Amino acid sequence: MTSPLSGTARRLESAAAQLGVLADLDPGASAFGAAVPGALGALGRELHARWHGELAEHARSAAALAGRMTETAATLHTAGGGYAGAEGSSAQRSTRAGES
Amino acid sequence: MADALDHLAGPAGELLARVDDVLARFGAAEDDPVWMLLRRVRALPGEAVAALVPSLAASPVAAAAAAVRERAGPYANAQAALTTPVAWEGPAGEAFAAHTSRLAGDLGDAADALAATGRLADEVAAWIDHTRSRLAAVLADALGSAEAVAVVLGMADAPRSASAIATRVLAAIDEAVTDGETLLHRRHAAAARPPARGAVPPASYERITRLSF
Numbered sequence: 001m002t003s004p005l006s007g008t009a010r011r012l013e014s015a016a017a018q019l020g021v022l023a024d025l026d027p028g029a030s031a032f033g034a035a036v037p038g039a040l041g042a043l044g045r046e047l048h049a050r051w052h053g054e055l056a057e058h059a060r061s062a063a064a065l066a067g068r069m070t071e072t073a074a075t076l077h078t079a080g081g082g083y084a085g086a087e088g089s090s091a092q093r094s095t096r097a098g099e100s
Numbered sequence: 101m102a103d104a105l106d107h108l109a110g111p112a113g114e115l116l117a118r119v120d121d122v123l124a125r126f127g128a129a130e131d132d133p134v135w136m137l138l139r140r141v142r143a144l145p146g147e148a149v150a151a152l153v154p155s156l157a158a159s160p161v162a163a164a165a166a167a168v169r170e171r172a173g174p175y176a177n178a179q180a181a182l183t184t185p186v187a188w189e190g191p192a193g194e195a196f197a198a199h200t201s202r203l204a205g206d207l208g209d210a211a212d213a214l215a216a217t218g219r220l221a222d223e224v225a226a227w228i229d230h231t232r233s234r235l236a237a238v239l240a241d242a243l244g245s246a247e248a249v250a251v252v253l254g255m256a257d258a259p260r261s262a263s264a265i266a267t268r269v270l271a272a273i274d275e276a277v278t279d280g281e282t283l284l285h286r287r288h289a290a291a292a293r294p295p296a297r298g299a300v301p302p303a304s305y306e307r308i309t310r311l312s313f
Binding site: 034046069 | 140141147148152155157164173174177182188206207210214
């Protein structure tokens with residue numbers, strides 16, 4: 001039997017797997033003007049550092065959120081499994097009661 | 101795709117190389133505005149433009165901004181999965197609902213932060229575009245000027261003409277630096293104001309009371 005809890009758990013696992021792929025989004029410091037001599041180059045390096053730092057922070061945040069979502073999915077699996085186990089035991093008891 | 105600055109780079113590069121050379125050899129009057137701009141920009145106009153033209157590029161930064169926005173999709177999917185009610189009642193179900201609500205809120209904050217980073221890249225791309233356009237306009241004017249003729253032909257007033265061209269080019273670069281610094285400071289200030297979210301107790305699901313299917 002497929003429980004709604006398991007279905008939600010699978011959606012969470014799928015969504016968690018999609019979070020945080022950001023490493024390929026950096027066009028490189030040069031596009032920001034980092035290679036230009038003087039003040040413009042210094043600014044370009046600062047702008048790129050800001051951009052790169054924000055991407056890195058998003059990647060860390062996404063990894064943490066994905067971990068929490070996976071834990072949440074595991075909780076749902078556990079809860080759904082517990083219910084299925086309880087339902088199975090109940091059915092077995094009912095069957096035994098009917099046999100006796 | 102090549103822009104106006106790319107098209108002007110060849111002839112302007114030759115002119116500015118001569119400007120750099122004349123400035124280095126003859127200098128400028130003590131009260132010439134080029135000195136203040138040289139101190140601010142910390143580069144000669146020819147060397148700055150030669151390095152800027154092939155590297156400072158809006159399109160890869162704009163593409164990165166678009167890619168960042170695309171990454172917001174999974175956050176919305178995750179929020180939708182978390183906010184879908186599950187058939188779990190009782191204290192444990194309520195604790196679980198509170199937990200998923202907090203997680204959905206944190207995902208929303210993370211998506212907002214991602215969108216802000218996308219806007220940063222948009223603003224940087226617009227700044228790059230504006231910088232290149234502004235410089236192209238200055239170089240187009242310089243190429244057609246009497247000062248350019250004086251510098252290229254090595255006329256008597258070549259030093260004064262070189263400092264006049266250098267002043268215009270360096271002023272454009274200086275304005276670009278000021279605009280870029282404003283953009284960066286605005287972003288620093290915005291990022292220093294994270295959304296307030298109170299501390300939350302850890303979730304507990306030990307008491308599973310009833311699951312409905």
